Amino acid sequence: MxxxxxxxxxxxxxxxxxxxxxxxxxxxxxxxxQRGASFITVTGEMRLKAGCHNYLTPIHEAIAQ
Incomplete structure (x- = not known):
């Protein structure tokens, strides 16, 4: 993690x-x-708000490894 x-x-x-x-x-x-923001759970307390979907793939890959 x-x-x-x-x-x-x-x-x-x-x-x-x-x-x-x-x-x-x-x-x-x-x-x-409601405003269409994307949330990624990192820990229970903190989330990353990605304004651009290009950020989602590398972050998901980082978590998967």
Whole structure:
């Protein structure tokens, strides 16, 4: 899991657009989903909001490894 977190950090650090990190709560999560944002669960407390679907593949690959 730590390796996956490190890879995700690397992807975020190298991304042309920074991903917004947020601590989800029910209300904000509902609003973000209604606006079509993509959420990836990283831990129970933190999620990555990917504004671009190109980020999803490398992050999923990092988690799979």
């Amino acid at each position: 730590q390796q996956a977190m490190d890879k995700i950090s690397q992807i975020v650090d190298n991304s042309p657009k920074k991903l917004g990190l947020m601590v989800p709560n029910a209300d904000s999560e509902k609003q973000w989903i």
